[in-house]
Amino acid sequence: MTFNPPLRESATFDRGVIAEIQRAAETGIYDIRGWGAKRKLPHFDDLLFLGASMSRYPLEGYRERCGSDVVLGDRHAEFPLHLDIPITIAGMSFGALSGQAKEALGRGASEVGTSTTTGDGGMTPEERGQSKHLVYQYLPSRYGMNPDDLRKADAIEIVLGQGAKPGGGGMLLGQKITERVAGMRTLPLGVDQRSACRHPDWTGPDDLAIKIIELREITNWEKPIYVKVGATRTYYDVKLAVKAGADVVVVDGMQGGTAATQDVFIEHVGIPTLAAIPQAVQALQEMGLHRKVQLIVSGGIRSGADVAKAMALGADAVAIGTAALIALGDNSPRFAEQYRELGSDAGFYDDFQAGRDPAGITTQDPELARNLDPVEGGRRLANYLRVLTMEAQTLARACGKSHLRNLEPEDLVALTIEASAMARVPLAGTTWIPGRS
Amino acid sequence: MTDTATTFDLRTTTVRSTNKALQAAGAPARSVITAPRGAHALACGLDSDIDVTIDGHVGYYCAGMNQHATVTVAGNAGVGVAENMMSGTVRVQGDASQSAGATAHGGLLVIEGNAAARCGISMKGVDIVVGGDIGHMSAFMGQAGRLVVCGDAGEALGDSLYEARIYVRGTVASLGADCIKKEMAAEHLAELTELLAAAGIDADPTDFTRYGSARQLYNFHVDNAATY
Numbered sequence: 001m002t003f004n005p006p007l008r009e010s011a012t013f014d015r016g017v018i019a020e021i022q023r024a025a026e027t028g029i030y031d032i033r034g035w036g037a038k039r040k041l042p043h044f045d046d047l048l049f050l051g052a053s054m055s056r057y058p059l060e061g062y063r064e065r066c067g068s069d070v071v072l073g074d075r076h077a078e079f080p081l082h083l084d085i086p087i088t089i090a091g092m093s094f095g096a097l098s099g100q101a102k103e104a105l106g107r108g109a110s111e112v113g114t115s116t117t118t119g120d121g122g123m124t125p126e127e128r129g130q131s132k133h134l135v136y137q138y139l140p141s142r143y144g145m146n147p148d149d150l151r152k153a154d155a156i157e158i159v160l161g162q163g164a165k166p167g168g169g170g171m172l173l174g175q176k177i178t179e180r181v182a183g184m185r186t187l188p189l190g191v192d193q194r195s196a197c198r199h200p201d202w203t204g205p206d207d208l209a210i211k212i213i214e215l216r217e218i219t220n221w222e223k224p225i226y227v228k229v230g231a232t233r234t235y236y237d238v239k240l241a242v243k244a245g246a247d248v249v250v251v252d253g254m255q256g257g258t259a260a261t262q263d264v265f266i267e268h269v270g271i272p273t274l275a276a277i278p279q280a281v282q283a284l285q286e287m288g289l290h291r292k293v294q295l296i297v298s299g300g301i302r303s304g305a306d307v308a309k310a311m312a313l314g315a316d317a318v319a320i321g322t323a324a325l326i327a328l329g330d331n332s333p334r335f336a337e338q339y340r341e342l343g344s345d346a347g348f349y350d351d352f353q354a355g356r357d358p359a360g361i362t363t364q365d366p367e368l369a370r371n372l373d374p375v376e377g378g379r380r381l382a383n384y385l386r387v388l389t390m391e392a393q394t395l396a397r398a399c400g401k402s403h404l405r406n407l408e409p410e411d412l413v414a415l416t417i418e419a420s421a422m423a424r425v426p427l428a429g430t431t432w433i434p435g436r437s
Numbered sequence: 438m439t440d441t442a443t444t445f446d447l448r449t450t451t452v453r454s455t456n457k458a459l460q461a462a463g464a465p466a467r468s469v470i471t472a473p474r475g476a477h478a479l480a481c482g483l484d485s486d487i488d489v490t491i492d493g494h495v496g497y498y499c500a501g502m503n504q505h506a507t508v509t510v511a512g513n514a515g516v517g518v519a520e521n522m523m524s525g526t527v528r529v530q531g532d533a534s535q536s537a538g539a540t541a542h543g544g545l546l547v548i549e550g551n552a553a554a555r556c557g558i559s560m561k562g563v564d565i566v567v568g569g570d571i572g573h574m575s576a577f578m579g580q581a582g583r584l585v586v587c588g589d590a591g592e593a594l595g596d597s598l599y600e601a602r603i604y605v606r607g608t609v610a611s612l613g614a615d616c617i618k619k620e621m622a623a624e625h626l627a628e629l630t631e632l633l634a635a636a637g638i639d640a641d642p643t644d645f646t647r648y649g650s651a652r653q654l655y656n657f658h659v660d661n662a663a664t665y
Binding site: 027028029141142145146147148150171173174185186187188190191192194196200201202207210211213214217218219220221 | 452453456457460477478481482484496497498501502504516517520521523535536539540542555558559561562577578580581597599600655656657659
């Protein structure tokens with residue numbers, strides 16, 4: 001009788017690694033996909049709130065008010081944004097997303113008094129029509145960039161980087177380029193639309209300062225100017241953005257999503273959202289502008305706990321992208337069979353670049369896009385945003401806070417040494433912050 | 438309407454108030470801006486059929502996002518003159534710094550002198566006519582429109598070009614990825630003649646060479662990876 005030892009998978013060459021090597025050898029091209037980082041990263045789950053007991057006084061959960069509104073961009077702009085909740089919708093383009101998806105985002109966000117954001121490809125009338133507060137992204141590609149739309153926006157977000165791919169441009173593959181998308185971007189039908197990784201008419205922070213003045217001049221100094229960076233050298237980037245004149249800084253962490261980029265980029269560039277927030281806050285505090293230049297944090301926000309933790313670390317608001325798409329119905333079990341036909345499954349689908357999304361969200365195929373009802377999608381998003389807000393309020397009340405903005409690092413501890421060092425809050429049960437004490 | 442030009446003297450007024458007046462619904466039909474002294478973002482965001490002359494050198498982003506207006510710079514222009522212009526005409530009588538006409542969607546940009554690097558970068562439909570030379574990486578990722586260069590062009594001309602067309606009278610230091618020399622057919626001579634006339638530049642169209650995209654890199658293919 002022979003003895004067969006149990007199969008033992010290599011930690012270095014696990015089945016995922018083997019499959020990727022085999023795929024690369026077969027195709028000769030790196031993997032391009034959507035979604036965000038899939039590896040386990042230090043995240044908000046590694047933090048805990050210190051609810052009130054004796055030394056703190058909690059607020060009554062279903063009785064006492066906990067405010068959630070936020071004003072964004074009151075540093076220079078005549079008309080700052082006043083949002084009812086501190087959870088905004090991150091920039092996602094018409095092109096990457098269907099018209100129905102963009103409409104649903106606008107409907108959902110408007111229902112709860114928050115903002116949506118355009119993306120690479122310009123502003124659509126439907127989007128402007130459905131969004132009570134619309135942030136117009138000023139991107140390196142300048143696809144569809146139009147001064148009329150600039151003036152129609154409620155705020156302008158200058159995009160320098162994205163959490164899923166700091167330093168990288170975009171790639172909307174030809175199969176998603178319908179006549180309308182091609183027209184908006186002034187490119188031939190079916191051509192891969194490469195979005196530049198850098199702005200074409202400025203080469204550094206000194207130029208950015210002048211660019212911001214130009215945008216203010218064109219819009220009569222009415223609209224807040226956001227500057228969005230992918231989380232990498234966050235401390236320096238935030239300082240330079242603020243020095244250049246930003247009213248709001250958006251920091252997008254490594255867990256941020258994308259419509260399509262190289263897997264190697266998604267998984268290996270940038271720093272976790274958790275690590276970026278304290279760097280950004282430090283930069284603002286040293287400039288004496290924390291809470292005066294608002295900080296929006298994005299990248300892997302999923303729950304009210306994430307919202308509350310980001311705010312406790314010093315963010316004024318958060319932005320959601322991937323989670324908003326899931327709320328609309330992305331990766332829904334309802335489409336499990338169709339996902340399997342595409343070689344994926346509900347909960348795993350990330351081939352946003354292919355344009356075959358059965359949920360009708362990351363597609364330009366009119367047949368597929370019809371699978372998303374924008375009214376129903378908007379209702380689902382609004383529900384989700386309400387839940388996030390209520391969850392965050394529940395946690396804030398437990399910490400004795402009458403407004404979400406009053407959450408502070410003192411309300412948090414970390415479960416791991418890594419998270420403690422990155423978030424700069426003590427390891428649970430100790431007063432130890434690695435690198436500090 | 439009156440023929441008398443309204444004067445904005447930047448020694449006594451601000452860029453903000455000048456731009457505000459020029460952007461207003463009742464903006465003066467003809468204006469002269471004096472003593473610009475390299476001011477940035479001057480005459481940007483104009484949105485009506487008005488005529489603005491700037492008497493001197495300007496800084497960055499002069500006439501940015503212009504629509505309908507005719508802007509003349511009687512001097513040199515800094516970075517990004519007429520960036521993202523939608524329509525109208527911008528004329529620089531001197532030289533222009535880098536990124537002239539960047540991402541512009543329409544209208545006509547004339548630079549009577551030389552333009553530095555990245556002229557017409559990501560151009561999206563604008564016509565640019567340069568009386569002198571242009572620097573490196575001009576028309577990089579140019580999507581649509583025409584770039585006419587009466588002098589020489591620097592390195593990597595038309596790199597990753599889409600459908601923008603380039604005409605150069607002088608030498609080209611080097612062509613960028615996927616940019617090739619193309620035949621000058623009658624329609625191109627006619628087009629060039631028209632552009633030179635619109636720019637008010639006296640040059641013989643038959644002296645020019647046309648460049649455009651080989652369209653080999655429109656869709657990514659691994660066999661082309663070495664080209665990037």
